[in-house]
Amino acid sequence: MKNNILFLSGIFFIIFGCSPYPSKVNEVLNNSGKNRKELEEVINHYRQSAKDSLKLKAVYFLIENMEDHFYYNGKLLDAYDAYSEEIYHGENPGNDRTLFEQYESKYGRLIKENLTKVYDREVITSQYLVNNIEWAFKVWQEQPWGKKVSLP
Numbered sequence: 001m002k003n004n005i006l007f008l009s010g011i012f013f014i015i016f017g018c019s020p021y022p023s024k025v026n027e028v029l030n031n032s033g034k035n036r037k038e039l040e041e042v043i044n045h046y047r048q049s050a051k052d053s054l055k056l057k058a059v060y061f062l063i064e065n066m067e068d069h070f071y072y073n074g075k076l077l078d079a080y081d082a083y084s085e086e087i088y089h090g091e092n093p094g095n096d097r098t099l100f101e102q103y104e105s106k107y108g109r110l111i112k113e114n115l116t117k118v119y120d121r122e123v124i125t126s127q128y129l130v131n132n133i134e135w136a137f138k139v140w141q142e143q144p145w146g147k148k149v150s151l152p
Contacts, residue, residue: 024064031067032121039063041126046133054151058133066124072115079107 021029021043029036043063046056083103108114140146 022060022064024067025060028063028067028121031119035122035124038124038126039121039129042129042133045126045130055133055137057151058136059129062129062133063121066119066121069120070117071120072112073118074115076107076110077115079103080110 025043029039032039042059043056046052046059080103083099087099104110140149140151
């Protein structure tokens with residue numbers, strides 16, 4: 001009986017413990033929610049050809065480093081953006097301090113605890129990543145300074 005339990009535990013580990021991705025990439029994918037499919041799409045895009053192996057490494061690097069990167073979002077921040085536009089691009093911007101006081105009295109104080117964190121791993125699209133990787137490699141290969149930059 002004990003051997004059967006060990007055998008089944010080993011099979012379970014082999015089936016569910018193995019991942020086709022590096023462990024840190026797998027961790028980010030597991031935390032990416034509904035966006036996992038988008039990130040896996042980029043990986044699969046560069047897995048198609050051996051000539052894209054360096055781009056695949058770049059994808060892994062980007063995904064591995066998404067875990068803690070985010071931006072803030074919220075209606076209060078949208079109002080602040082409008083306020084910034086008024087200050088810097090308005091016809092009569094007026095006194096920055098006065099405008100800021102008007103903003104605070106109308107919308108409240110802009111503090112990050114009242115905003116929502118949006119994690120990159122949950123929103124970045126496959127198309128965005130592919131476009132940026134392609135452009136980065138194009139520039140690296142075509143610009144004179146690119147010959148002085150080596151990648152692992």
